[in-house]
Amino acid sequence: MKFTLSWLKDHLETDATLDQIVEKLTALGLEVEGVEDRSKELKPFRVAHVVSAEKHPDADKLRVLVVDTGTEKLQVVCGAPNARAGLKGVFAPEGAYIPGSDITLKKGVIRGVESNGMMCSERELKLSEEHNGIIELPEDAPVGVAYADYAGLGDPVIDISLTPDRADCAGVRGIARDLAAAGLGRLKPLAAEPVKGAFASPFGVTIEAPDACPMYVGRYFRGVKNGPSPKWLHDKLVAIGLRPISALVDITNFITFDLSRPLHAFDADKVKGGIVVRLAREGETLAALNGKEYPLDPGMTVIADHERAEALGGIIGGEASGCTETTVNVFLEAAIFDTVRTAQTGRKLGIESDARYRLERGVDPAAVVSGIERATRLILEICGGEASDLVIAGEEPQWRRTLTLRPGRVAALGGVEVPRDEQTRILIDLGCEIVGEDVDGTLRVVPPSWRADIHGEADLVEEVLRIHGFDAIPATPLPRESVLTRPALSTKQRRVGLAKRTLAVRGLSEAVTWSFMAGPVAELFGGVGEGLTLVNPISADLDVMRPSILGNLIQAAGRNADRGYADAGLFEVGPAFRKPSPDGQDIVAAGIRAGNAVPRHWAEKARGVDAFDAKADAMAVLEAAGAPVTNLQVTTDAPGWYHPGRSGVLRLGPTVMARFGEIHPTVLGTLGVKGPVVGFEVFLDVIPLPKKKGGTARPLVQLSPFQPLERDFAFVVGKDVEADKLIRAAKGADKALVKDVTVFDVYQGANLEEGKKSVALSVTLQPTERTLTEPEIEAIGQKIVAAVAKATGGSLRS
The missing domain is CATH 3.30.70.380 (Ferrodoxin-fold anticodon-binding domain)
Incomplete structure (x- = not known):
């Protein structure tokens, strides 16, 4: 998330320096990735006037310019097609570093003509990718002035890294609110006066998929003039790396970054009949604004007219109804889209957009109308025209929830005393509403609509501590029971290392796989219980916690086989999950062998791996971990992912210590892996700890002098x-x-x-x-x- 210092001060009244703001942002959990001050990089560049432009005597595509820099007139050879007399552009003198080309200018001779400096394109100044011509400035641009000052690029750009739960800070307003709550200034009031419509909208809105889009607000504009954005808007977008397109599009981008309220503008004359929010139809496609055509499926939300899909809800608009310089009638959209569906659609189609970034995290459900109202004022101010009444379909999702906060919990959970009045002040400044107080002093708090991440008392405590300052929490050493040195690792912890070393010695290679797997794969290994399905998986095919490590190892062996390495031996020591609680997680040493146990050789007959190879691996791990292997019993009740006649369970009494055997052919077929594959699972947590008898010394070895x-x-x-x-x-x-x-x-x-x-x-x-x-x-x-x-x-x- 990028923003300029002046943009921040549009919302925050403060005397704080840039360094103070940067330091406080990081302290608030809004980690600053970097601060870019373009004025330093662009210091040598000046606004210049092309006095004359003559054809180069020895090159048809080159011009010899006389450039007035404000202090002198220099001769410059230029190949830009738009180089002409009377143009005002950006001049780089000899010795200037050109950031977009990574070169330092020197005086040169081009085709026999001396050239001093150069006239620059936008790409050469890293303003955009445009390089077909040199920058053209307005006629009133003052010659000799530093270009960074003229273009507003002297404004430092701050880049922060946002965690997924802080969608409110994907807008400059939210960042300013946090800083104001932390005492770094005052949050300026936001103009919220509604704009009275001059006519009824000729477009209606129908929501056919309320689960995908619970609320849609639109407004029709007629008689607008869509041209270049005013300088203040142009400069704000350029400063954060956005390419200005037109006033209508730039206004929607500005509101997206300013308030974290994505909008979309349709050319109303290209929309047939009205707006329908529905799910995509089988075989439907969308030619998007990025120039690509995407195949859609029924799980995707589309904004359609009465004939076709015009946009992907919450992700990207369509090319057919996009606004251009000829647009005179506009339909503006502000909506709430289902976060999960938005994320899944974006991932499936590989589309990254500023709208998707915010809507998949969850935007303020109470700001749909206020966002479109602010955009309305800007459109009328910049583009003129008339605005219709609002068209509202659906209703605002229920977001109000009352939480309780016992003031003493801040000290109990956070370790720092924060006065009660200060706790209340912080919560109110963050937008919370204190709706009451119980007899025992417990506060009843309603979080603001833009903070969907606050769900309970611990979240309120964290907010108080965050604004009060994590650095105010005193450093407290852990209690020490004794001054005697204790082992760094317990016996159970050492078993992990012993298991890894043992399996490595036996020729297996350690693998590190995800603790997740696809739901259908998990079903092959007993399935997962309630609560082990991920709400926000990192990938659509890694949506549940793994019930067994074997599934991931078998798939890894399959990928190796696909690349010509059919004989594989892999192991991993890590967690497997039975239920969503601390006691529902097992530390397992698991491994697989695939292909041949003995490779082809003239001196030895080759053979495939079998259940006894897996049993030997399991027994070796158990022995290394200290299990009483001589007392183990072998039973044949291995789970269903093993071959029923070629597998076993190692038990110590009723306790299952390990499982081993050949992997069931049905499992291998489903995973697309060619057998034979054998595997084992050793449960390190259930191995009994050794009993101490009179110290830690090993017993004497009893050697017999007699022949066995x-x-x-x-x-x-x-x-x-x-x-x-x-x-x-x-x-x-x-x-x-x-x-x-x-x-x-x-x-x-x-x-x-x-x-x-x-x-x-x-x-x-x-x-x-x-x-x-x-x-x-x-x-x-x-x-x-x-x-x-x-x-x-x-x-x-x-």
Whole structure:
């Protein structure tokens, strides 16, 4: 948002210096991006008079000018088509820096003719992109005067950065109001006298889509003369980087920046029958004022006449009904458009406009009529003609709401004591209305119509603190429970780093994706609960909080595959969301592998990734994070985005520690990703913290001097019995001696009963006190057989 210092003073009566204003703006939360003083940059440039213009002796397109600069007459060679005797323009002397061309002038010889300085175009002075000719000034322009002073460019331009909630400060009036409330001057009253109509408008207005446009106000003007804007208006627009077009268009642009009240002017003679606010029709197009034609769809708001669409509501006007120098009858529009629909339309069509910038943030719903009234006075003053009665369709949206403010909450929430009278003064200066006071001193406050961002007591507290000064809040150190040094990171926080390091060591690449995803993608991963849909998403396809990280990683792998990198291994450690509350957010270490687990090689057979690769990744993360991996159970109830027969859940009792498996083919097909793809999700928050027993020292390593020995067992069990049950039963048979159990063979087929399978286990025994005897080994074997039989119903295969 740009504005000049003099423009600000049209609304603010102040003696403050530019530096004081800039400092206060930043303190108020209106961050100053920069201050541009064109008078310094354009100091060498002077208004000059072309005394004579003769054809160059050796070039048909060049002229040899004699230029009166006010102090001397110089010879200048110029190639501009409009260079002629009698013209007044802008002269740059030798040694001047030309900002639009990034050159410093030197005396030169052009085709054998000496040239001293140059006559400048608007682009060379960075006034606009116009460069087809040199600047032409009015005949009464004073020769020798600094051009910056003559053109009003000596006025500093302030550029501020606005947050999306401060739509009121997208107009100079709103900025002045904040500064006045902060004690930097007095807000001048705004003339609001209505203009009495001289006739009834020949145009009516019909709103067919009240949800898209709840209120539309129009006014018909007849007999206007549309020409160049007066100097004061021209200079204001040029100073902030806008190109003056014509008086009618310039007035609408001025009101947009002055009051944050976008307007649009139609050439009434090009509008057929009247105004209809409706949704676009299938196949409808609009040739816009920017020279482009846009395809429309039924979700877009259009301003139409009785034959066709004439403008995109709140975004841009149409070329067919645009005002030109021949316009004599005008229909002026001021309306309120749905903010979400305006933003979606602008994003879809890629149109950035000053009107869209304000209307998608929410303009003052109570200023529709007053905005068009101010524009009416300017049109009648500058363009003449007569104005009709107002045409009002719809009604002003309900914006009044009563909030409460307990004065003590300013100190409780903000940490600074602000006297009650000062709180009241600040709120009133900001436009709030104090409508009452309760017995306990609670104030009842109605925020102004232009502050749609104030919704509760905390917002009122913030406004008081903002105007009182954030720098007045005392710096208070955090309480310290002890002078002893504490670890910078807790055990849970360290797990994030450990998980990342572990997965990186295993060959996965870390990815950083959005915490959002498209709603249809979220449905593939369980969907989102109420409150997790974004009100103002950064993109139309990132409209919900992600319930799982896997969706983003799978899509990233798909994009890699589209570019020739089919084998991918990605991981991310971050939040996944179940509900809109602090306890509804899980910190998850998730990863995927796609394509081949082993690339093609002459010495090794290639294979695709499978569920066991994902399980190994999950187990590695759990072990690094301190989970008791030896006590984990594997179940087959993984959620629906995993393949039902090639996935699993790692549990510690009833607690789900991790999920892993092959991604369901339907999910991959919907996302347009070619399989196989496997993934895992480890829930770092649920891993139990280690128990401290007598300090933090690690226990002594117990090494045995005796040789371990292995024994093999083959059990016949039901085909639905998981191998994990056999392993856990064998380990529990004698925890002191059984150190490891692995499966080395699974057999189903001949010589076994229907519905049975054979699972072969290799059991490692590790004696610690003495070498085991054969009877002792036999006794341990019998314990293992008995334990497996009890846990699974299996028997030793003969």
